[in-house]
Amino acid sequence: MNKLLQILLPLLFCATVASATKIKGRVYDKQSGEVLVGATVVLENKGKATTTGLDGSFEIKGLEPGKATIRISYLTYKTIRQEITILKEDNERFKFYMESASTDLNEVVVRSTTGGSNDRDARRIEQNATQIMNIVSGKAIEVSPDLTVANVMQRVSGVSIERNSNGDGQFAIIRGMDKRYNYTLVNGVKLPSPDNKYRYVPLDLFPSDLLDRLEVHKSLTPNLEGDAIGGVTNMVMKSAPDHFQVNANIATGYNQLFFDRNFTSYNSSGIRDKSPYELNGRNYNATQADFTKGTLDYTSKKPAPNVVGSMSIGQRFLDGKLGVILAGSYQNTYRGSNSTFYNSSNTGTDKYAVITSKSYREYSEQQKRLGLHGKVDYVFDKNNKISLYNAYFNLQNQQLRDALGTTYNGVYDPANGNAELTYTTRSRLTKQQIYNSTLHGDHKFFDDKFKVQWSAVYSSARNEVPDNTTISLNGIEQNFVDKRTSLVNTSPVQRRWERNTDEDKAGYLDLTYNIFKGTNTTDRLDVVVGGLYRDKQRSSFYNNYTLAPLAADANKQYGVDFQNYTQLNLVVTNPTGAVANPLTYDASEKTSAGYGMFKYNTDKWDITAGARVEHTNQGYNLLFPAGETKPNGSQIYTDVLPSAIVKYRFTDKTQLHASYYRALNRPGFYEIVPSKIVNEEYQERGNPNLKRALADNYDLRYELFPGASEQLLVGAFYKRIKDPIEYTFQPDATRGQDVYYSPGNFGTAKNYGIELDYIKFFNKIGVKANYTYTHSRIVTPKTSRRINPTTGDIEAFLVNQTRPLYGQSNHIANFALLYKDTKKGWDAQVAGAYTGERINTVSQFLDNDLWQKGFIQMDISAEKRFAKSFSVFIKANNVLNTPAKFFIKGTNPANDKIKEDLVKNNQTLIRADYYGQSYLLGLRYKFN
Numbered sequence: 001m002n003k004l005l006q007i008l009l010p011l012l013f014c015a016t017v018a019s020a021t022k023i024k025g026r027v028y029d030k031q032s033g034e035v036l037v038g039a040t041v042v043l044e045n046k047g048k049a050t051t052t053g054l055d056g057s058f059e060i061k062g063l064e065p066g067k068a069t070i071r072i073s074y075l076t077y078k079t080i081r082q083e084i085t086i087l088k089e090d091n092e093r094f095k096f097y098m099e100s101a102s103t104d105l106n107e108v109v110v111r112s113t114t115g116g117s118n119d120r121d122a123r124r125i126e127q128n129a130t131q132i133m134n135i136v137s138g139k140a141i142e143v144s145p146d147l148t149v150a151n152v153m154q155r156v157s158g159v160s161i162e163r164n165s166n167g168d169g170q171f172a173i174i175r176g177m178d179k180r181y182n183y184t185l186v187n188g189v190k191l192p193s194p195d196n197k198y199r200y201v202p203l204d205l206f207p208s209d210l211l212d213r214l215e216v217h218k219s220l221t222p223n224l225e226g227d228a229i230g231g232v233t234n235m236v237m238k239s240a241p242d243h244f245q246v247n248a249n250i251a252t253g254y255n256q257l258f259f260d261r262n263f264t265s266y267n268s269s270g271i272r273d274k275s276p277y278e279l280n281g282r283n284y285n286a287t288q289a290d291f292t293k294g295t296l297d298y299t300s301k302k303p304a305p306n307v308v309g310s311m312s313i314g315q316r317f318l319d320g321k322l323g324v325i326l327a328g329s330y331q332n333t334y335r336g337s338n339s340t341f342y343n344s345s346n347t348g349t350d351k352y353a354v355i356t357s358k359s360y361r362e363y364s365e366q367q368k369r370l371g372l373h374g375k376v377d378y379v380f381d382k383n384n385k386i387s388l389y390n391a392y393f394n395l396q397n398q399q400l401r402d403a404l405g406t407t408y409n410g411v412y413d414p415a416n417g418n419a420e421l422t423y424t425t426r427s428r429l430t431k432q433q434i435y436n437s438t439l440h441g442d443h444k445f446f447d448d449k450f451k452v453q454w455s456a457v458y459s460s461a462r463n464e465v466p467d468n469t470t471i472s473l474n475g476i477e478q479n480f481v482d483k484r485t486s487l488v489n490t491s492p493v494q495r496r497w498e499r500n501t502d503e504d505k506a507g508y509l510d511l512t513y514n515i516f517k518g519t520n521t522t523d524r525l526d527v528v529v530g531g532l533y534r535d536k537q538r539s540s541f542y543n544n545y546t547l548a549p550l551a552a553d554a555n556k557q558y559g560v561d562f563q564n565y566t567q568l569n570l571v572v573t574n575p576t577g578a579v580a581n582p583l584t585y586d587a588s589e590k591t592s593a594g595y596g597m598f599k600y601n602t603d604k605w606d607i608t609a610g611a612r613v614e615h616t617n618q619g620y621n622l623l624f625p626a627g628e629t630k631p632n633g634s635q636i637y638t639d640v641l642p643s644a645i646v647k648y649r650f651t652d653k654t655q656l657h658a659s660y661y662r663a664l665n666r667p668g669f670y671e672i673v674p675s676k677i678v679n680e681e682y683q684e685r686g687n688p689n690l691k692r693a694l695a696d697n698y699d700l701r702y703e704l705f706p707g708a709s710e711q712l713l714v715g716a717f718y719k720r721i722k723d724p725i726e727y728t729f730q731p732d733a734t735r736g737q738d739v740y741y742s743p744g745n746f747g748t749a750k751n752y753g754i755e756l757d758y759i760k761f762f763n764k765i766g767v768k769a770n771y772t773y774t775h776s777r778i779v780t781p782k783t784s785r786r787i788n789p790t791t792g793d794i795e796a797f798l799v800n801q802t803r804p805l806y807g808q809s810n811h812i813a814n815f816a817l818l819y820k821d822t823k824k825g826w827d828a829q830v831a832g833a834y835t836g837e838r839i840n841t842v843s844q845f846l847d848n849d850l851w852q853k854g855f856i857q858m859d860i861s862a863e864k865r866f867a868k869s870f871s872v873f874i875k876a877n878n879v880l881n882t883p884a885k886f887f888i889k890g891t892n893p894a895n896d897k898i899k900e901d902l903v904k905n906n907q908t909l910i911r912a913d914y915y916g917q918s919y920l921l922g923l924r925y926k927f928n
Helices: 002-019 119-128 138-143 149-153 276-280 893-897
Strands: 021-029 040-043 048-051 057-063 066-073 080-086 094-098 133-137 159-163 169-174 182-186 211-217 231-237 245-255 263-266 298-301 306-317 322-345 354-381 384-407 419-445 450-478 486-517 524-549 570-572 585-601 605-622 632-649 654-665 676-678 683-685 693-704 711-722 725-731 739-745 748-762 765-787 794-803 811-821 826-835 838-841 850-852 855-866 870-877 884-889 907-914 918-927
Touching: 021 080, 040 057, 048 057, 066 094, 080 094, 119 133, 119 138, 133 138, 138 211, 149 159, 149 169, 149 211, 149 231, 245 322, 245 870, 263 354, 263 384, 276 524, 306 918, 354 893, 725 765
Parallel strands: 021 094, 182 231, 683 739
Antiparallel strands: 021 057, 040 048, 040 066, 066 080, 133 211, 159 169, 211 231, 245 306, 245 918, 263 298, 306 322, 322 354, 322 907, 354 384, 384 419, 419 450, 450 486, 486 524, 524 570, 524 585, 585 605, 605 632, 632 654, 654 693, 676 683, 693 711, 711 748, 725 739, 748 765, 765 794, 765 811, 811 826, 826 855, 838 850, 850 884, 855 870, 870 918, 884 907
């Protein structure tokens, strides 16, 4: 009997559990019908609780039939308390609709800072926006593996990134359009560029944890500046919260690259911001004593751990009228890369280049990134509001490049045994900063019929590269032994100072008048006019000195460690410097614009159309002209830029979005200055005759928003670009074999493609995926060679070659798998980004462009919350250690002899960069 009870009692218990019932349900936003993620669901008299998943659903098991009180709460929503009946049989799925405790999202334009900090609001902004756009919410950024805005950009459909020498993202390529065709905003205001040559802003300058959301606009309306053929990046910064909030995090980590090798650095503390010419006057004769020895004194050791931290504090005062937020971010990271280069030459009749030498480079970079922003806004009444915004971003990059080149009698053949060595190091400190201050006002008159928005803006950008020091020595390799018994070159040391500043003063004005409001609350017709004026002033300074050995030291040998050059005994061969060059100049650009448009809205249709007129007066003045044909120059032109956007809503969740706009791309200041500069590997020149590019842009996108944070976007785009600007290598007709790198206009280019963007959640699991196919074509002249049948000499001739636009990949894809458990406090994701092959450098020779291989980068992040306010997070980047590889299509038979597997699938490997994995472990604190 006892044995029988031992068997029956467990079965009875299982039957009891099986009979215990469960309830399921979903929680929705009452106004929009979208599901709410992370809402707390409590059965008050049952001792059971859970939270809604990524699809807004919840499930509570193990319940006894009967009456129960369910309580549902969610931040910024009114709490629901309702009595329900739990049945013994299967219960119907419950639906609960929560009412927002705050006002709904207003209409969003590019200069708005409303909402978007979570995925649900971000999707609603995309749905309601006039422009075709994609948004990454602040919450998505927080839990992602990305520390900078540049790396966040790679998650957006149609966007690929161009990486810097340590493997981090730096510039965005939008829909196959190079970085030059895009511009960057902070809170809707255009930022000047600290770049020493171009207009585009390096996005690795901005820490991502200061953002409320990141917007990527792919179409323009007349109230937006017209120089965005590719698109617009708008960084919407954090605003004052409704109640007191503190967010802070601190993290540390390491780069796996330095588990295998040391970090090489130098002492930058003694670097002078100004050259001897600036410190002592133009007639001063510099000596070796005028240059610090810190840039010549290297140390090699394991770097300190990376340190990353940020903090924001915000609150509203005076019954909500006054809002204040202060935020800051600091990142001190050690990065690097190991790179192998195979240099090639194409001087004969062969179609493809021959590998002539090999070089190995190690980069060691310490990056100090600082971001500060503060905003104060005051609401006088429901019709008048004013705000003052200030932001400061600073990136300091201390880099040492160590390079060893090997040449075997002009041809790369390691079997030869004897080689000439070239040992080159470069100590470079780059300091970039951007400052922006914006005073903005919003006013309403005549019962909301007339609106006035205005902004007064001051912005500045600065780039400094003081005392950029390069050392070049020669050595030998005998019988496969690298002795590195180096000889001092004729001019082994170069010291260079570069500096440029941009200063912008701008004013914006937008006036909106409501013609009528229909009986239906959605019917509305607005007329909007406005404009801007910007005065941009740029200054550029360049100076360099060459130091050579004394005659007595011309053949002096230096040790094998190559770590300390402080004992070099040198004289300055150009003691007054080389400031008299075309890169020392002043420039200005005055832009004035006006626009007019109308906005018509019904329950089914949103139509926005109008035109923008932009007048540009761009000029330069060489401070030390030396025979240039155009020491002073200007370009003055006016462009009319029409646009139209139509949106048709099939239902509350589905719509069709179509747009057309014309845009331009202005040359950079450096590009039209008649400069000539000799770089390490080629000569670069400006082009005073360079024209702006103009483009007609078409978009069509089907948009489905089935629930909170979910979407399906399917779109197509087409761009026709007149006079696109591309950089090409061109032969110098006056100097025989010399070539130079220069910008030019090349006919008409076409660029078109399709985009798919999908976000779907299944309770605790989410999927984010996007794919973009892009196809572009441009025709540029290339040099080919042939044997003259009459003379027998080799002669060059030009042929036109059709190729993709620089930087454009046919295929771009992103996939992220997310896990979220709000009850247990888990957030995790695995994110992969694929970038297809693309042109990295346009060669002067036919079929010899340098391509970057397609690659996949995988990143991982996870966060676990404890108690109420603390969480621990981990971020891992480049977990597959994906290299950047570059190749030339086709191969010369001579390259087949190289025993390093450089030739494969009719491609010749030219360069490979490895960056290593990066890991970060941190603690986060939130007080809400």
